[in-house]
Amino acid sequence: MLNYNEIKPGVAVLVEGEPYVCTWNNIMQKQQRRPVNQTKLRHLIKGNSIEHSFQQADKLTEAEIETKPAVFIYQRNGEWFFHDAKDKSKRFSVGDDMIGEAGKFILANTAVDTLWFNEKLFRVKLPIKMELKVKEAPPNTRGNTAQGGTKVVTLETGVNIDVPMFVNEGDTIRVNTETGEYVERV
Numbered sequence: 481m482l483n484y485n486e487i488k489p490g491v492a493v494l495v496e497g498e499p500y501v502c503t504w505n506n507i508m509q510k511q512q513r514r515p516v517n518q519t520k521l522r523h524l525i526k527g528n529s530i531e532h533s534f535q536q537a538d539k540l541t542e543a544e545i546e547t548k549p550a551v552f553i554y555q556r557n558g559e560w561f562f563h564d565a566k567d568k569s570k571r572f573s574v575g576d577d578m579i580g581e582a583g584k585f586i587l588a589n590t591a592v593d594t595l596w597f598n599e600k601l602f603r604v605k606l607p608i609k610m611e612l613k614v615k616e617a618p619p620n621t622r623g624n625t626a627q628g629g630t631k632v633v634t635l636e637t638g639v640n641i642d643v644p645m646f647v648n649e650g651d652t653i654r655v656n657t658e659t660g661e662y663v664e665r666v
Contacts, residue, residue, distance in 0.1 A: 483538075487517055493542055495530075499524040499525065501524055514535065518533050524545070544597070547595055550593070554588055562592065572601065582606045582658060608656065611652055613635070614647060653665050
């Protein structure tokens with residue numbers, strides 16, 4: 481059981497039987513009144529956000545979220561296939577909507593974390609940074625490099641991204657999967 485003041489960003493709670501995670505909170509107290517914890521909550525499965533105020537007398541139940549390691553196998557026709565990290569025979573698939581834009585940076589046999597609530601998969605957490613090999617890179621061009629010139633290269637997953645001029649074909653670079661931007665050369 482959680483008290484009203486223990487609801488902080490990152491804490492998952494059940495509100496009316498539905499799982500929510502807190503994204504913002506503010507404990508405020510007006511003159512001669514009891515304190516109130518104002519929060520913004522995001523539904524774990526549906527993704528919609530609500531605002532909710534918890535009173536001092538409220539007792540809340542923490543949502544039981546289970547994290548299971550998994551391994552990405554392959555992607556075909558908008559479906560992403562994974563298997564349990566311990567048992568390769570336990571396979572499951574998810575749609576494009578659960579993977580998002582970060583999916584274009586993932587390679588086969590990449591370890592991921594899956595988040596489950598009541599034995600139902602609601603999110604696949606991909607690694608934040610991936611190391612990928614540069615498949616095609618145009619030659620460096622002379623010109624205005626005072627602002628740090630960039631060029632577009634193709635990675636082994638087939639994605640095109642902007643990188644600095646010194647990156648060449650065959651180099652391994654680190655890419656942020658959340659923003660899709662170049663981080664560093666490995």
